[in-house]
Amino acid sequence: MHCVVPGGGLSPDGKWVSCRAGFFLSVRILSRVFRGKFIDLLKRARSRGKLFGVVDDREFNRLLDASVNHDWVVYAKPPFGGPDRVLKYLSRYTHRIAISNRRLVSVNDQTVTFRWKDYAHHDKPRLMTLDGAEFLRRFLLHAVPRGFMRIRHFGLLANRVRAQNLMLCRSLLPTPTVAFVARVEPLCCPLCGRGQLLAGPRLSPQQLAAIMPRLDSS
Numbered sequence: 001m002h003c004v005v006p007g008g009g010l011s012p013d014g015k016w017v018s019c020r021a022g023f024f025l026s027v028r029i030l031s032r033v034f035r036g037k038f039i040d041l042l043k044r045a046r047s048r049g050k051l052f053g054v055v056d057d058r059e060f061n062r063l064l065d066a067s068v069n070h071d072w073v074v075y076a077k078p079p080f081g082g083p084d085r086v087l088k089y090l091s092r093y094t095h096r097i098a099i100s101n102r103r104l105v106s107v108n109d110q111t112v113t114f115r116w117k118d119y120a121h122h123d124k125p126r127l128m129t130l131d132g133a134e135f136l137r138r139f140l141l142h143a144v145p146r147g148f149m150r151i152r153h154f155g156l157l158a159n160r161v162r163a164q165n166l167m168l169c170r171s172l173l174p175t176p177t178v179a180f181v182a183r184v185e186p187l188c189c190p191l192c193g194r195g196q197l198l199a200g201p202r203l204s205p206q207q208l209a210a211i212m213p214r215l216d217s218s
Helices: 027-047 057-068 083-094 132-140 162-172 205-217
Strands: 008-010 016-018 104-107 111-118 124-131
Touching: 008 162, 027 057, 111 132, 124 132
Parallel strands: none
Antiparallel strands: 008 016, 104 111, 111 124
8 A cells, every 4th residue: 555645734724834854754653553543443344244264352352462562664755756756656556457468478268478577687578478367367466346446535635625625735835937938830831831921911802902913923
């Protein structure tokens, strides 16, 4: 699970409050809060009969006690190369399929051959051949279960208040004004292709008829 968290938020009176330079959240405190909320959700799922794999309550409580005796780690760090790099990295998982057609080498009634990168050997390209059933099994591991959403928005980006909060954030953040100048390509003569056409005065039909003989004679 990846979370993109802004370095600040909106105050109750509608002002943007940024975090301190070089600090966002205490990783140790964040890890403990995450552990507490995760275990609480496990207990709720157990009480509602939605948690399977544990025989009785005594064994379930033993596993919970053993889990809280260890420190949980929430890995938080600033984005590599800025927010654009992070969004590009995450988009590979949220807006792409498990394998693209260009990686497929050959397909027959029994097997599928495709390209893959061997990251353990400096991204060396290799080929792998799987039987059809195993290829489909691995592909379906990337299919999202029913009712599961790939991307969720919380806080100031929640669906109910996203539009209003984004407008407010843009108005509060200092953004430089960039002037865009439209570039207009000059028109060329449709006959010779070399001469440049210049806009002249607008002529009435009578004025145009008066100068047409002179243009024809030239």
